[in-house]
Amino acid sequence: MATTVNSYTFQINLNGDHAEPVAAWPEDIKVGDRVKFASKDGEPRVVFEGTNPFSLEPGFIVSSSDDFHEVLCLPTKANPAQAYCWVKPAGKDTYIGYGPSSPKHSGYTIPPPSGH
Numbered sequence: 001m002a003t004t005v006n007s008y009t010f011q012i013n014l015n016g017d018h019a020e021p022v023a024a025w026p027e028d029i030k031v032g033d034r035v036k037f038a039s040k041d042g043e044p045r046v047v048f049e050g051t052n053p054f055s056l057e058p059g060f061i062v063s064s065s066d067d068f069h070e071v072l073c074l075p076t077k078a079n080p081a082q083a084y085c086w087v088k089p090a091g092k093d094t095y096i097g098y099g100p101s102s103p104k105h106s107g108y109t110i111p112p113p114s115g116h
């Protein structure tokens with residue numbers, strides 16, 4: 001029996017001087033599923049701290065709203081994941097989002113799957 005591959009699109013929108021995900025990371029996401037980040041406000045950028053679901057290489061940045069990225073691994077309690085979000089508004093040269101000038105949390109806490 002074939003495994004169903006789900007595709008998710010996560011919206012990240014600007015709220016003043018910070019970027020906010022519109023919905024939480026789904027707890028039922030699995031390895032092999034596909035994820036795309038998008039924003040009505042411009043080009044999204046997501047940087048991962050800890051486990052990066054889309055790359056086994058540290059420092060991988062997801063910054064294209066046109067592409068789906070395959071989930072390669074999931075966080076565990078021992079190796080958690082945090083995603084920080086920015087958006088570059090159309091016609092601008094700089095990103096707005098997580099950082100010292102944006103004290104609010106701007107990202108996803110990615111929960112480990114049940115039992116991990």
